Amino acid sequence: MLTVSMTVNGKEVTKTVDPRTLLVTFLREHLNLTGTHVGCDTSQCGACVVHVNGQSAKACTMLAAQVEGADVTTIEGVAKNGDLHPMQAAFKEHHGLQCGYCTPGMVMSALDLLKHNPDPSDEEVRHWLEGNICRCTGYQNIVKAIQSAAQEMRS
Amino acid sequence: MPDTGIGASVKRKEDYRFLTGKGHYTDDINKAGQVYACFLRSPVAHAKVTSINAEEARKADGVVAVFTGQDMADDGVGSLPCGWVVTDRHGDPHKAPPHYPLVRDKVRYVGDQVAMVIAESLSQAREAADMIEVDYEELDPVIDMKSAENAELIHEEAPGNLCFDWELGDKSAVDEAFSKADRVAQLDLVNNRLIPNAMEPRAAIGEYDSGTDSYTVYSTSQNPHLLRLILCAFVLNLPETKVRVVAPDVGGGFGSKIFAYAEETACTWAARKVGRPVKWTAERAESFLTDAHGRDHITHVELALDAGGKFLGLKVDTKANLGAYLSSFSTCVPTYLYATLLAGQYTTPAIHCNVKGMFTNTAPVDAYRGAGRPEATYVVERIVEVAARELDMDPAELRRKNFIQPDQFPYQTPVALNYDTGDYEPTLDKALQMIDYTSFSQRRAESERNGKLRGIGFSAYIEACGLAPSAVVGSLGAGVGLWESAQVRFNATGTVSVFTGSHSHGQGHETTFSQLVADKLGIPYENVEIVHGDTGQIPMGMGTYGSRSLAVGGSAISKACDKVIEKGRKIAAHLMEASPEDVEFKDGHFTVSGTDKSKAMAEIAFTAYVPHNYPEGVEPGLDETAFYDPLNFTYPAGVHIAEVEIDPDTGMTEIKDWVAVDDFGRILNPMIVEGQVHGGIAQGVGQALYENCVYDSDSGQLITGSYMDYCMPRADNFPTFRVGMTTSECTHNPLGVKGCGEAGAIAAPAALMNAITDALDQEIDMPASPEKVWRIAQAKIKQAAE
Numbered sequence: 001m002l003t004v005s006m007t008v009n010g011k012e013v014t015k016t017v018d019p020r021t022l023l024v025t026f027l028r029e030h031l032n033l034t035g036t037h038v039g040c041d042t043s044q045c046g047a048c049v050v051h052v053n054g055q056s057a058k059a060c061t062m063l064a065a066q067v068e069g070a071d072v073t074t075i076e077g078v079a080k081n082g083d084l085h086p087m088q089a090a091f092k093e094h095h096g097l098q099c100g101y102c103t104p105g106m107v108m109s110a111l112d113l114l115k116h117n118p119d120p121s122d123e124e125v126r127h128w129l130e131g132n133i134c135r136c137t138g139y140q141n142i143v144k145a146i147q148s149a150a151q152e153m154r155s
Numbered sequence: 156m157p158d159t160g161i162g163a164s165v166k167r168k169e170d171y172r173f174l175t176g177k178g179h180y181t182d183d184i185n186k187a188g189q190v191y192a193c194f195l196r197s198p199v200a201h202a203k204v205t206s207i208n209a210e211e212a213r214k215a216d217g218v219v220a221v222f223t224g225q226d227m228a229d230d231g232v233g234s235l236p237c238g239w240v241v242t243d244r245h246g247d248p249h250k251a252p253p254h255y256p257l258v259r260d261k262v263r264y265v266g267d268q269v270a271m272v273i274a275e276s277l278s279q280a281r282e283a284a285d286m287i288e289v290d291y292e293e294l295d296p297v298i299d300m301k302s303a304e305n306a307e308l309i310h311e312e313a314p315g316n317l318c319f320d321w322e323l324g325d326k327s328a329v330d331e332a333f334s335k336a337d338r339v340a341q342l343d344l345v346n347n348r349l350i351p352n353a354m355e356p357r358a359a360i361g362e363y364d365s366g367t368d369s370y371t372v373y374s375t376s377q378n379p380h381l382l383r384l385i386l387c388a389f390v391l392n393l394p395e396t397k398v399r400v401v402a403p404d405v406g407g408g409f410g411s412k413i414f415a416y417a418e419e420t421a422c423t424w425a426a427r428k429v430g431r432p433v434k435w436t437a438e439r440a441e442s443f444l445t446d447a448h449g450r451d452h453i454t455h456v457e458l459a460l461d462a463g464g465k466f467l468g469l470k471v472d473t474k475a476n477l478g479a480y481l482s483s484f485s486t487c488v489p490t491y492l493y494a495t496l497l498a499g500q501y502t503t504p505a506i507h508c509n510v511k512g513m514f515t516n517t518a519p520v521d522a523y524r525g526a527g528r529p530e531a532t533y534v535v536e537r538i539v540e541v542a543a544r545e546l547d548m549d550p551a552e553l554r555r556k557n558f559i560q561p562d563q564f565p566y567q568t569p570v571a572l573n574y575d576t577g578d579y580e581p582t583l584d585k586a587l588q589m590i591d592y593t594s595f596s597q598r599r600a601e602s603e604r605n606g607k608l609r610g611i612g613f614s615a616y617i618e619a620c621g622l623a624p625s626a627v628v629g630s631l632g633a634g635v636g637l638w639e640s641a642q643v644r645f646n647a648t649g650t651v652s653v654f655t656g657s658h659s660h661g662q663g664h665e666t667t668f669s670q671l672v673a674d675k676l677g678i679p680y681e682n683v684e685i686v687h688g689d690t691g692q693i694p695m696g697m698g699t700y701g702s703r704s705l706a707v708g709g710s711a712i713s714k715a716c717d718k719v720i721e722k723g724r725k726i727a728a729h730l731m732e733a734s735p736e737d738v739e740f741k742d743g744h745f746t747v748s749g750t751d752k753s754k755a756m757a758e759i760a761f762t763a764y765v766p767h768n769y770p771e772g773v774e775p776g777l778d779e780t781a782f783y784d785p786l787n788f789t790y791p792a793g794v795h796i797a798e799v800e801i802d803p804d805t806g807m808t809e810i811k812d813w814v815a816v817d818d819f820g821r822i823l824n825p826m827i828v829e830g831q832v833h834g835g836i837a838q839g840v841g842q843a844l845y846e847n848c849v850y851d852s853d854s855g856q857l858i859t860g861s862y863m864d865y866c867m868p869r870a871d872n873f874p875t876f877r878v879g880m881t882t883s884e885c886t887h888n889p890l891g892v893k894g895c896g897e898a899g900a901i902a903a904p905a906a907l908m909n910a911i912t913d914a915l916d917q918e919i920d921m922p923a924s925p926e927k928v929w930r931i932a933q934a935k936i937k938q939a940a941e
Contacts, residue, residue, distance in 0.1 A: 020278070034183035035176015037406075039354045040439040044862040047354060075176035088174040092166050095830045099661030100173025101354040101406030107174065122875075129870035133862070135354050135407050136661045138837030138899075139870040141830060 004064050008033070009077030017064055023057075024048045026064035027074055035075040035104045039133070046132030049105035049112075050074045056112035058131070075104035078111070087111055087149040096145035098136035106132050110146045118154055122147065159673060159680035164826035167666040168685075169659070178404040181358040181375050186432035189360065190219050192422055193280035194435070195270040195287050196444065197262035200296035200516040200855025201307065204262060204269065204289060212272060212286040217279030220429050221287065222271045222421070224257035232256065232424060235415055236389045237481035240632040241319050241490050241512070249319035249512065252310035254480035254519075256390070256417035256424075262291065263309055263479035264516050265856055266444030268417045273429055296516040296855035300453060300474045309479060309514045316514040318477050319486065323494040324507035324570050332468025332505040336459035340542035345920040346530045348451035348476065348848040349841075350865055351523050353660075355406020356437035357446065361422035363430065369397040370426065371691075374419045376402040377412045377658050378698020379690050381635070385415040385483070391424055398423075402688040405660035409838070410522035411446045412660065413700045414483035418445075443860045448848055449523020451476035452489065452530050458503075458538045464548055466501055466557050471508040471534055479514065482521035486512065491571075491631050492527030492619070492701075498568035499535040500579045500615050500792055501557040506569045516855045522700060524838055524900040525618070532616040536905035540613065540912070550909070551587060554615050555580060565886075572619055574790045575886045577818065582881045583615065586794040586816040589879055595798070598811075608801040608932065609811070612909025613794065616902040620894035621706030621789035621885075638784035639703070640694040641711035643672065643719050645777035647764035649757030650682045653715075656696010657708030658688050662896065663827045664704060670823055671709055671890075675716035676756055677743020694780055702894030705823065706789050710888045714781035722777060723759040729770035730754055730762065789885045789893040793817035795836070795902040797910040803936060806929025808844060808911060815902065816879040820893035828895045829878050835899020836876050841868040842900075843907040847922045866922075 005014040008031060015030045027033045027050070036059055039047035048059040051073040078085045084092065087107055097103040106129070113120060113128045120128070125143050134142060159165050172178050209221040234253035241249045257268050270287055274280035297306040297316055304315040333339060360373040370393070376382045379400040386400070387393045405412060422433045437445070452475050459468040475489030494508035539557075543550035558579040559566050566574040587593075595611050602609035622628070625636035642654040653672055657664055669683040686692050699708070720740050727745035728735040731752040738745050746753045762769065763777040798812040815832055822828050845866035849858040859865040884891030904921060911923045915931050 018278070028183075029185075033176065034180075035178070037180070037355070038182070039356070039406075040862050042439065042861045042863055044867075045354060045439075075174075079175050084171070084174060091174055092170040095167070095826050097170060097173055098663070098830060098834065099354065099407040100169070100178050100404065101180065103173050104176050123871070126869075126871035126873075133354065133867050133869065135352055135409070135838075135867075136834045137830060138833035138835075138876065139873055140833045140875055143870065143875075 002065055004068050006067050006070050006072055008072045009074060019065060021064045022060055023062040023064050023067055024059035027059060033074050033076050037101055037104060039101065044131065044133065045102070046105040046109060047102050049108040049132065051108060051112065056109050075107060078107065086152045090145040090149035090152065094141050094145040094148055096137065096142040102132060102134045106134065106142055114150050114153060118150060120150065159670060161670055161674045161823050163670065163824065165666055165670055165680065165824055167663050168669060169663065169665045180355055180404045180406055181360065181373050182436045184360060184373050184403065186360060186362055189432040189434050190273050190275060190429060191277040191280045192425065192433050192435040193272045193277065193284045194268050194418065195272065195284045197265060197267040197269055199262060199291055199293055200265050201294040201309065202262050202291035203294065204258060204260060205292050206290045207270060208288040209270060212283040215279065215283040215286055217275035218283045219273045219275065220425065222257065222425060224255055224259040227255065227257050227424065228259055231392060233390045233392065235417065235420065236385060237486055238483050238634040239487040240634065241321055241486040242632060243319040244322040249486050250313035251481060252312040256420040264518055266518060271421050271425060273425060273433055298515055298517065298850050298852045298855050300476050300513045300515060303513045303515055309516060313514055318481065318512035318514055320511050321490050322507065322509045325505060326507045328505035329468045329470050329507040333459045333470065336467050337462040338460045338546060339457055340460070340538055340545050341457040342538050342541050344454045344456065344534060344537060346450045346452040346454065346533055347842060347921045349449040349523055349846050350443055350848050351409045351411035351446055351449060352442065352867060353407030353409055353411055356439060356442045357412065357416065357418065358436040359419035359422045360432055360434045361426035362432040363426040365430065370423055371399045371401065372419060372423050373401050373403065375405050375412050376400065377405065377408040377660060377700055379658065379688055380656065380696050381698055382415050383690050386420060386423060390420050399691040402658055408660045409524040410449065410526055410700060414447055414521055440860055443865065444857055445518055447482045447519050447521035448478065449520065450530060451520050454534055456534050456538045458542050460542055460546070464546055464553050464556050466503040468505040469497060469503050471497060473508065473510045475510055475512050476515055476517065476520050477512050478517045478519035480519050482519035485519060485521040487633065488522050488527045493531050495570045495572050496528050496531035496617060496619060497535060497570050500559060500617050502559050504569060517850050524835065525897040526701065528618045528897065529901045529904060532614065532901050533905050536614045536616065537908060540909040550613050551583060551592065554613065555583060573787060575787055576883045577790055577792050578881065578883045579615065579792060582792065582816050582818055583794045585879050585881060586796050586814050589814040589816065589877060590796045590798065590812060602800050608803060608914040610799050610910040610914025612797045612906045612913055614902045614906035614909065615794045617790055617792040618897060618901050619788035620702035620791055620897065621785050621888065622701035622703045623788055624786060625784050635697065636784065637697055638782050639707040639711045640696045640780065640782050641708065641715045642694050642778065642780040643712065643715040645719065645760035645763065647761055649678065649760050651676065651678060652684050652686060653712060654686045654693040655708050655712060656693055656698065657704040658699040662699065662704060667705065667824050667827060668709065668712055671712055672716060675713060676719065678756055702896040705890065705892045706885065706888055706894045707783060707785055709890055709892060711781050711783035713889045714783050715779045718779035718781060719777055722779065723756060725770055725773050726759050726762055727754045730768065786887040789820065791817065791819050791893040791895065791898055793898060793902060795906040797906040799910040799914055801914045801928055801932060803932035806925035806932060808923060808928060810840070810874045813874055813876045814879065815876060815899065816881060817895065817898050818881045818883055819895040820882065820885040821891035822880065831895045832878050832899045833876055835897060836903045837868055837873060838900040839903020840873065840907055843904040843921050843923060845872065845922055
């Protein structure tokens with residue numbers, strides 16, 4: 001067993017875990033943060049995207065031990081005091097989600113995109129989402145939501 | 156229009172929890188003391204199981220139990236049933252071999268359940284599963300449908316690996332039509348096999364309470380009551396009073412979560428055996444192997460026409476792959492949900508279809524978004540396009556010439572359905588206008604100047620939705636009724652709880668149904684809650700599939716609201732000292748005609764629960780249940796037009812434009828409807844360009860068993876779809892609605908393949924991968940140079 005410590009959504013946590021524990025398992029099963037989802041076993045669907053030290057990362061492809069000491073943000077840490085972040089609000093406004101399963105990963109990934117590129121073209125948004133699969137929306141309203149949030153966040 | 160009423164694009168109620176990570180999907184649920192199940196799956200496609208040695212596994216760390224098919228047999232566990240009996244053309248029922256949750260003698264596809272290991276942790280369960288020794292006596296796998304009839308037998312009960320040889324339509328009328336034809340267009344088609352891939356993998360938790368001798372099953376189901384019915388009445392032999400099925404938030408279904416599968420059955424059964432909650436969540440690899448797949452037809456079609464282009468007859472021969480076992484509704488998909496749609500939007504007077512349902516050593520095949528109707532549309536719309544090319548007619552005009560006309564409704568097709576309403580020309584015209592069809596030749600010339608091949612493709616689809624009139628489907632072999640239920644309960648303070656048998660797994664029922672109830676009862680939208688997915692709370696319901704939720708489930712809600720209003724009228728009449736006949740209900744208020752007397756709905760609800768001043772003979776409470784059995788199917792229809800540009804140097808197909816004009820009848824929430832259309836088109840485009848399930852024809856191994864091998868459409872594969880609407884309201888349900896969930900997936904493949912074959916001037920099967928397209932384009936270039 002191994003002791004790991006990190007900051008998750010602003011709170012310091014320390015847990016003793018099996019060294020094989022993936023970050024996504026750590027979040028879901030040890031911290032009960034079940035907003036981060038698992039949709040595949042090959043690191044492709046992006047349902048598990050979180051931020052590690054401000055960068056998007058697939059939590060299914062990292063060990064909890066690898067993020068020792070890091071600052072982790074999950075979907076549960078995005079809204080503040082119950083108010084949706086502009087990105088979350090834009091997904092709602094533009095119907096960028098249906099079943100909701102890929103949504104946390106989409107939101108986390110989109111937030112990282114805007115850090116790198118605050119004013120992306122539609123093509124750049126679509127290309128960035130290469131690592132996030134949605135089966136419900138046809139992506140159209142996700143792109144619309146991200147563009148709307150980008151505009152809001154720039155202003 | 157109130158901004159939350161019918162017709163408004165109300166933002167969804169369910170979004171807040173999904174956007175903040177507070178959805179409750181099955182895998183998010185953990186029960187005190189739970190143990191984890193892992194299934195040992197067959198590594199071979201077809202073999203006799205001669206021995207299973209689990210001694211070592213049983214002794215491994217953390218292992219609670221190992222179960223095999225024999226354990227289930229000893230306990231009297233039954234077979235997973237197929238709920239629809241198809242009678243073949245000789246009058247015999249389809250061959251229905253048993254499908255046990257854990258195999259008893261043979262494995263019949265890669266992924267078949269051989270044993271179940273239950274341990275304290277998932278990793279311990281997995282490790283122990285690896286310790287089980289199974290001896291397989293391998294048999295030749297049967298993978299190719301074309302040669303299946305003469306291959307090794309998969310089930311003793313099904314000679315020739317034939318499940319049914321079924322037909323619909325008047326063969327002699329068709330033969331006569333063909334004998335008089337000036338032209339016959341013909342085509343061989345493959346409707347490629349797909350893997351549904353809802354983003355949430357299937358999952359289940361079985362829980363047993365020895366104190367009450369009852370079970371709770373949490374499952375990723377589109378229809379919890381149907382799952383309960385199958386578990387209780389067919390497989391585990393339990394009274395329904397002892398089983399509660401909860402389908403909480405479900406992350407997409409597309410048909411694949413309609414069915415009762417081995418895993419949730421085994422978890423439920425095992426929970427009692429081990430006395431602890433048993434949890435299983437599929438890995439994506441297991442989803443690929445064992446979720447019911449979709450489509451997989453090979454078809455020969457012939458269309459007879461007169462010299463002017465009128466359709467005279469249609470002849471269709473199809474082989475449909477059913478996989479290794481019959482999934483819950485697998486037999487009706489390539490029969491009654493397929494051949495009945497072969498009239499399309501046209502007046503073709505004679506149609507005959509023969510379907511052979513084949514067993515193969517592949518995963519079971521069942522309903523996947525559209526279920527039979529995309530296959531029918533693909534046959535009709537591809538052959539119509541081929542006919543237009545052979546006659547050198549404009550494909551839009553050939554369609555127009557054969558459309559059923561508005562004055563012909565209700566229209567009885569030669570393949571059993573009776574279309575209640577439709578108006579196809581305005582839909583075509585709107586689509587032509589949106590895509591600017593008249594200037595297509597200029598765009599094509601422009602592409603040509605740039606060294607690209609441009610094509611345009613049409614798909615004038617129809618679907619039968621709102622499944623379905625119970626007596627009709629019963630006469631065709633369905634084992635269930637396809638009505639829906641609703642309970643509308645006013646609470647004393649004026650809020651309303653609605654319990655619906657429909658199940659939302661992305662469709663936004665909590666929003667749309669709230670709009671409906673708020674509108675009917677004249678109360679604030681915020682005051683309505685929608686409860687679904689729990690057999691412990693809702694009335695017996697049939698769930699969500701076949702674009703039925705609003706047309707059938709919504710109609711049940713509407714009926715229950717009507718009952719609430721009728722009871723409220725009596726209470727209001729009493730309070731206002733009027734006769735009920737003189738009391739009108741409008742905008743949430745009961746009024747007495749010709750007076751200024753008025754009572755708000757909420758006040759009536761309060762009175763119903765605090766009945767101090769109350770009419771004689773009226774029961775307290777305001778809580779009404781209704782069941783709605785549709786009178787007919789609904790018939791959404793529309794025209795999609797795709798425009799593509801192909802780069803002959805790379806074989807890449809770029810979708811340059813897409814217009815979808817759909818007639819869904821009355822629309823409650825346009826935003827949600829458009830979202831359904833986008834998603835449906837994306838799945839249809841996926842089928843036509845990217846997705847393809849492939850089994851190795853020798854070994855029966857699934858070659859496309861991960862997201863690295865099965866091409867899921869990504870965001871940069873799509874253009875912006877342009878969606879338009881026309882409206883002819885359904886004539887036989889109280890809401891005038893038709894359903895919109897499957898239309899995109901039904902329409903899209905034919906539109907896209909018509910565009911690609913137009914650009915290439917040659918036939919090509921789905922998926923039109925860059926390699927296939929490149930080979931054709933290069934051969935053409937070479938041919939032209941010679």
